[in-house]
Amino acid sequence: MGSVWRAVGRVSGFTLIELLVVVSITALLMAILVPSLSRARHQAKGLVCQTHLRELSHGWHMYADENRDVSLPGRYAKEAGGLDNPQNWYDVGNGLKYRPRWVATMGRYVGVYAFDAPELMNDRQDYDSGVYACPAVPRWIDERNYAYGYNHQFLGNARKAGGRFRNFPVNRSQIRNFAATVLGADCLGTAAGFGKRERAPYENDGTGMNQSGNHGWTLDPPRLTATSDRGTGDAGSTRTGVDPRHLGRGNAAYCDGHTESAPVESFGYRVWPDGTYVDLEEVQDRPHNRRFSGTGRDDDPPGLPTA
16 A cells, blocks of 8 residues: 555656756746847837837928928927017917927827827926827926937027027928938937936936936937037037937938838947947048938038028
8 A cells, every 4th residue: 555655656746856957947938038028028119119200200291281391390499588478389289388399299280289288388398198208218208308309400490599590491392302311210318428327317307418318309410510509509518319229229200201210320320339429529430411411411410500
């Protein structure tokens, strides 16, 4: 009888070695599967981001259709009187907003309103619609410190210097190749002018130049000049640039409505080993603006107006 029980025990139990083998195999499978699943999640976020950019970008043409072929400005010029001047108030589809940024204006035209309730006296309001958020950086929804930047230097820079627009109006018909001209893209903000170790985390209402996403609604072209605009537009501002937040690639929407995911170098940027984006420094393989200029050439960005 005892031998029968011993036989049953040998059949139904596991030895220590067997358990260790099972654990080892499980750990090996997890080591293989977890990175793959993580990569798949990141890729899915990148695809959702492209969908958001594509949906909003259709408003760019609609704006030009309604405004005599004028391309959308990155942000409307600031008139005297600031918040209290009705000349600074613009319709964003479901209400008035003080000098809305480009993306809220485009959203109006495609029926995807940026705010549930536009706050006229607030120019740092968070976007409410999920279409305005990049899934990779879902907290970057402040109007100013935003996830997506506009190619405003070439497509419509309504900032003023000496009472003159820096580059506005720009006619849509000036763009020779819509499919080769960046409209907007994932933007790192002015943190692009700092090395990776010098960058600070995103802050919703922050103003630090080295903070990720700071003033991200503006996207500087890869090659700047000593007389061109950059970053916040203020003296001493660092530059902005495309953010490779999707597995080392940045998403961009083009003027014809298609989207692309590519390394920042493919857009024309050059980056130093520490992560700082090349600005005015001389490098052998220099940055170029062929995907930003609208002409397909490496044109200089428009210089600041002179008196």
